[in-house]
Amino acid sequence: MRIATALVVVLLTVVTLPPMRAQTRMRVLISVDMEGVVGTVTGDQLGPTGFEYGRFRDFMTREAVAAATAARAAGATDVIVADAHGNGENLLIEQFPSDVRVIRSWPRQLGMVAGVDQQVDAVIFIGYHASTNNMKGVRAHTFSSATLTRVALNGVNVSEGSWAAAIAGHFNAPVIMISGDDAAIAEVRSAVGNIEAAETKRTLGFHSAMTLTPQASYDLIAARVKAAMGRRSEFKPYKVTTPVTVDVSFKNYTAAETLAFLPMFERTDSHSIRFRAKDMVEAEAVRTFLTTYRPDLTP
Numbered sequence: 001m002r003i004a005t006a007l008v009v010v011l012l013t014v015v016t017l018p019p020m021r022a023q024t025r026m027r028v029l030i031s032v033d034m035e036g037v038v039g040t041v042t043g044d045q046l047g048p049t050g051f052e053y054g055r056f057r058d059f060m061t062r063e064a065v066a067a068a069t070a071a072r073a074a075g076a077t078d079v080i081v082a083d084a085h086g087n088g089e090n091l092l093i094e095q096f097p098s099d100v101r102v103i104r105s106w107p108r109q110l111g112m113v114a115g116v117d118q119q120v121d122a123v124i125f126i127g128y129h130a131s132t133n134n135m136k137g138v139r140a141h142t143f144s145s146a147t148l149t150r151v152a153l154n155g156v157n158v159s160e161g162s163w164a165a166a167i168a169g170h171f172n173a174p175v176i177m178i179s180g181d182d183a184a185i186a187e188v189r190s191a192v193g194n195i196e197a198a199e200t201k202r203t204l205g206f207h208s209a210m211t212l213t214p215q216a217s218y219d220l221i222a223a224r225v226k227a228a229m230g231r232r233s234e235f236k237p238y239k240v241t242t243p244v245t246v247d248v249s250f251k252n253y254t255a256a257e258t259l260a261f262l263p264m265f266e267r268t269d270s271h272s273i274r275f276r277a278k279d280m281v282e283a284e285a286v287r288t289f290l291t292t293y294r295p296d297l298t299p
């Protein structure tokens with residue numbers, strides 16, 4: 001009897017273990033920008049030449065760590081973090097738990113949500129900001145504050161968050177939570193629905209906000225990630241109609257003029273071009289090219 005019982009236990013273990021493990025696997029991608037991080041208001045915090053950058057990349061990292069830790073506590077088995085601001089080299093990788101993987105630097109396929117093609121089950125946006133067409137958002141811009149004045153997807157102006165959500169939707173991954181200022185949250189929610197949100201600061205203008213303190217922001221982000229993971233089944237991938245039509249407006253004339261030499265681009269006004277792409281992966285590849293390419297690129 002004892003041998004038979006042991007045999008049954010072994011058989012049950014062998015038969016049931018692989019599917020149970022497969023069912024409990026949950027991959028989460030955390031895409032981290034910086035303009036929506038607690039306290040950031042100007043270039044003084046946002047790049048290596050700013051006098052407060054060193055402290056604020058630490059705050060940025062801790063917000064991402066708070067999200068990663070909360071996601072793990074709520075059942076995530078795999079966490080990928082994508083550094084999605086500036087040079088893509090802001091996050092202090094030594095602060096993350098040892099099983100997290102961090103995506104760094106550009107250019108890269110899938111841009112701000114690189115890694116979303118790795119069978120990701122849920123996407124979290126940390127430190128996101130509003131679009132260049134938003135009159136309220138702190139440091140509001142879309143992909144390039146220096147060169148672009150509008151990006152529209154199927155005729156509707158988009159923020160980086162809505163665009164990234166549409167890429168994630170292509171891979172059937174829903175966005176479940178966003179942190180940033182109130183304007184950034186409202187814009188993404190208007191596209192993807194009522195996801196969980198952590199408002200790190202309230203906008204007072206392009207270069208001003210009333211902000212939480214760092215620890216309060218980490219605590220709020222952890223709470224909202226926990227809530228989002230609990231509601232995960234409610235969130236649907238953000239699917240846009242394909243093929244997609246993308247409109248891009250430039251600050252200056254020459255980019256629009258020269259791109260229109262190529263048959264894939266239609267010039268729609270003095271500063272604007274339009275292109276079509278079969279899906280968001282192709283659209284993102286073209287978008288990356290438009291904001292990256294220069295003939296003097298090195299190496």
Ligand SMILES: [Zn+2]
Nearest residue numbers: 033034085086
């Ligand atoms: Zn940024």
